[in-house]
Amino acid sequence: QITLRESGPTLVKPTQSLTLTCSFSGFSLSTSRLGVGWIRQPPGKALEWLALIFWNEDGRYSPSLKSRLTITKDTSRNQVVLTMTNMDPADTGTYYCARNVIFSSGGPGFDYWGQGTLVTVSS
Amino acid sequence: QSALTQPASVSGSPGQSIAISCTGTSSDVGAYNYVFWYQQYPGKAPKLIIYDVNYRPSGVSSRFSGSKSGNTASLTISGLHAEDEADYYCSSYTSSSTLVFGGGTKLTVL
Numbered sequence: 038q039i040t041l042r043e044s045g046p047t048l049v050k051p052t053q054s055l056t057l058t059c060s061f062s063g064f065s066l067s068t069s070r071l072g073v074g075w076i077r078q079p080p081g082k083a084l085e086w087l088a089l090i091f092w093n094e095d096g097r098y099s100p101s102l103k104s105r106l107t108i109t110k111d112t113s114r115n116q117v118v119l120t121m122t123n124m125d126p127a128d129t130g131t132y133y134c135a136r137n138v139i140f141s142s143g144g145p146g147f148d149y150w151g152q153g154t155l156v157t158v159s160s
Numbered sequence: 161q162s163a164l165t166q167p168a169s170v171s172g173s174p175g176q177s178i179a180i181s182c183t184g185t186s187s188d189v190g191a192y193n194y195v196f197w198y199q200q201y202p203g204k205a206p207k208l209i210i211y212d213v214n215y216r217p218s219g220v221s222s223r224f225s226g227s228k229s230g231n232t233a234s235l236t237i238s239g240l241h242a243e244d245e246a247d248y249y250c251s252s253y254t255s256s257s258t259l260v261f262g263g264g265t266k267l268t269v270l
Contacts, residue, residue, distance in 0.1 A: 076206075076261075083163065083264040084198070084206065084249050097258055100161055133205055142212040144194030144253055150205035 039063035041073075041151035043134050049124045049158050059117040059134030059151065066092050066112045072137035073110065073117040074147060079130035088119060089137055089145070124158045131155050164189065164250055164262035171268040177238040180265045182250030183231060188260055190231035194253035197226060197235045200264075201246050210235060237267070245269040 045057035059073055066073060074089035088108040089097045098106050107120045117134060132154050135147035165183040172178040182189065182197075189195055197210035208217055210226040213233060223238045233252070237244055250262040 074259075084200075084251075084261045085163075086251070086259040086261055089259065100256065100258060135205075140211055140215070142193070142215060144192065144196065144212040145259070146196045146208055146211040146251075147198075147206075148208050148211075148217060150207070153205055 039136060039149045041134050041136060041149060043132060043151045043154040045132075045154060045156070047155060047157060049156060050160050051125055051158060053124050055119075055121045055124050055128070055156060057119045057121075057132055057134075057154065057156075059119070061115050061117075061134075061136065064136065065115070066090075066110050066117070068092055070139040072139075072145065074135055074137045075108065075117075075119045076133045076135060076147070077128075077130045078133070078153075079127075082130070087121075087132075090117060091137075126158045129156065129158045161188065161254055161256065161258065161260050164252060164260055166248075166250060166262040166265045168263070169266045169268065171270055172237075172240045173270045174240050174242060176240050177236060178240060178267065179237075180235045180248055180250075180267070182233040182235070182252075182262050184233075184252055184260070185231055187256070188231075188252040188254040189228065189233050191255045192253055193228065195226065195228055195233040196251040197224075198249045198251065199246050200249065206249060240269055242269050 072091040136149040198206035
């Protein structure tokens with residue numbers, strides 16, 4: 038059974054950094070073709086892809102947020118950590134982590150998702 | 161990269177078929193056959209329903225199908241059921257080796 042769970046602060050002050058942890062089970066990030074990514078969703082708005090790290094340490098970032106994001110993995114602990122700097126009220130939303138798999142047909146899709154964690158940015 | 165363009169809303173009656181479009185550019189939707197569709201109910205995490213344009217993950221109803229022409233992908237739901245009422249998001253791999261989502265479409269079953 039594959040599960041993912043996001044953890045981190047629910048309230049962050051503007052200009053502070055946010056660190057979120059994705060703890061997962063049922064798969065290993067040492068397995069080829071697998072990755073874990075982060076996606077966020079402001080209240081009432083659309084999904085936005087943030088970052089993705091693959092089994093081979095290859096990390097990808099949203100171009101518009103790249104300067105503020107860092108994604109790392111701890112394979113032995115089955116965790117992926119996302120850090121976002123200089124938080125702003127516009128960053129308020131639900132943050133999801135999800136397993137990414139490069140399907141046999143070639144594309145990288147998110148096939149298992151965590152329940153999400155709501156992060157509010159406010160002073 | 162800009163978000164992919166989806167209609168804000170579509171609607172249909174039970175039993176009908178509907179299609180949701182997802183328009184990108186030659187740098188994303190048009191670049192590869194790597195388009196994904198996700199279904200999301202209010203307050204819930206998204207669920208993958210189509211990958212690589214037209215493949216269904218195990219357990220997803222055959223009433224869901226996908227296609228692509230040029231820079232536009234489409235999700236078709238045939239034989240609408242009340243439980244299909246949800247938000248639908250497309251996503252694409254890009255030529256910059258990143259991912260991008262669409263703005264989402266709210267499906268209402270009348």
